[in-house]
Amino acid sequence: MKAAYIERTGAPDVIAYGSLPDPNIGPNQVLVKMGAVSVNPIDTYIRNGANYWELPNPFVIGCDIAGTIISVGSAVNGLSVGQRVWGSNQGLLGRQGTFSELCAIDQQWLYPTPEGVRDADVAASALVGITAHLGLFGHAQLKPGEIVFVRGGVGGVGSMVVQMAKAIGATVIATAGGPEKAAICRQLGADHVVDYRAADVSEAVRLIAPGGVNVFWETLREPDFELAVALMGQRGRMVLMAGRDARPPFPVGPFYVKGCSLHGFAMFKASADHQRACAVDINHWFASNQLRSVIDRTLPLSQAAEAHRLQEAHTIRKESQLRGKLVLVPEA
Ligand SMILES: NC(=O)c1ccc[n+]([C@@H]2O[C@H](COP(=O)([O-])OP(=O)(O)OC[C@H]3O[C@@H](n4cnc5c(N)ncnc54)[C@H](OP(=O)(O)O)[C@@H]3O)[C@@H](O)[C@H]2O)c1
Numbered sequence: 001m002k003a004a005y006i007e008r009t010g011a012p013d014v015i016a017y018g019s020l021p022d023p024n025i026g027p028n029q030v031l032v033k034m035g036a037v038s039v040n041p042i043d044t045y046i047r048n049g050a051n052y053w054e055l056p057n058p059f060v061i062g063c064d065i066a067g068t069i070i071s072v073g074s075a076v077n078g079l080s081v082g083q084r085v086w087g088s089n090q091g092l093l094g095r096q097g098t099f100s101e102l103c104a105i106d107q108q109w110l111y112p113t114p115e116g117v118r119d120a121d122v123a124a125s126a127l128v129g130i131t132a133h134l135g136l137f138g139h140a141q142l143k144p145g146e147i148v149f150v151r152g153g154v155g156g157v158g159s160m161v162v163q164m165a166k167a168i169g170a171t172v173i174a175t176a177g178g179p180e181k182a183a184i185c186r187q188l189g190a191d192h193v194v195d196y197r198a199a200d201v202s203e204a205v206r207l208i209a210p211g212g213v214n215v216f217w218e219t220l221r222e223p224d225f226e227l228a229v230a231l232m233g234q235r236g237r238m239v240l241m242a243g244r245d246a247r248p249p250f251p252v253g254p255f256y257v258k259g260c261s262l263h264g265f266a267m268f269k270a271s272a273d274h275q276r277a278c279a280v281d282i283n284h285w286f287a288s289n290q291l292r293s294v295i296d297r298t299l300p301l302s303q304a305a306e307a308h309r310l311q312e313a314h315t316i317r318k319e320s321q322l323r324g325k326l327v328l329v330p331e332a
Helices: 041-047 119-124 126-139 156-167 179-187 201-208 225-231 252-257 272-287 301-315
Strands: 002-006 016-019 029-038 065-072 084-087 102-106 110-112 147-151 171-176 192-195 213-218 232-240 261-264 295-300 325-329
Touching: 002 301, 016 301, 029 084, 029 119, 041 301, 065 102, 065 119, 084 119, 110 272, 119 126, 119 295, 119 325, 126 156, 126 213, 126 232, 126 272, 147 156, 156 171, 156 179, 156 213, 156 272, 171 179, 171 201, 179 192, 192 201, 201 225, 213 225, 225 232, 225 252, 295 301, 301 325
Parallel strands: 147 171, 147 213, 171 192, 213 232, 232 261, 295 325
Antiparallel strands: 002 016, 029 065, 029 102, 029 325, 065 084, 084 110
16 A cells, blocks of 8 residues: 655655555454545654654554545444545554555544545544544533634634534634635634734734633644633633643733633543544534535645645744645545
């Protein structure tokens, strides 16, 4: 099979595209013929040597996948040859990744793809969709009628947060960089969009929500606690999920006096059962047209290194180049 893989960590050009042996499946695994994969920032941290865990060598990069089952292990229940599936949480905790024509995946990480939904769309919402669900409903306990503020409403996770919060009847305030991205944010359902390049975010949000927001979702790798604590109302909940090296100042007094809480998490640590519960809602929202993926571009799998360069420029160097997810598909 053809795959995008690394044999050592480093800059994007350590990613090779070439032939690797087809994987064998274990009794609890299925073999998926990949239809589409998507890039996440964590893919670039791992490739660059983040060293969160030991990597197999060669290591196939990538977490997300959608495709079609071509064989099933002897102990697999409820999944069958020919079925379309999607999943995430691969390439993590020592598992092989998804950027290959064939992937052997434990059945617990796969979900049926709703009829009529393209592989590219479910792949592009896999890790980011599960993350948004875990954070909004598992950690922040968002309720209908509440106000959620998301800093980065067109980003991978942010675009999912906007749509899921709307799907349950919350009011959404989002930021976006520039008028074009602000328009995308509105199309996703955001009630209020603040262009962070043109307006003072703090002032704008205070005017929209004078009593404060119920949930503040930070997607940046440099969390702004001053902004978050100032904008949250009584018993506000802040979701924090990025910036391992960040050590920002924290306004302790106003935080505890308002009874706020802070919720940090890493999606890959959620159990398979928790992630499946998220996938059930994601499938429902896809099928009912309440959720869609925002895809910047689709590249052939051979351009995985270029995809990593683009993702790094966007997320790490904040060049703000992308308008949605990067999707890769097998060579024609
Ligand atoms: N803990 C977890 O489980 C978990 C899961 C998924 C992701 N993450 C992490 O969460 C972070 C975001 O992931 P992602 O996939 O959503 O990344 P992304 O698609 O690159 O999104 C980044 C967002 O940041 C916004 N942004 C960039 N510069 C900004 C600025 N100066 N002011 C305000 N907003 C700015 C971008 O907005 P514009 O494009 O509008 O400029 C974009 O919406 C990454 O660090 C990732 O590793 C963690």
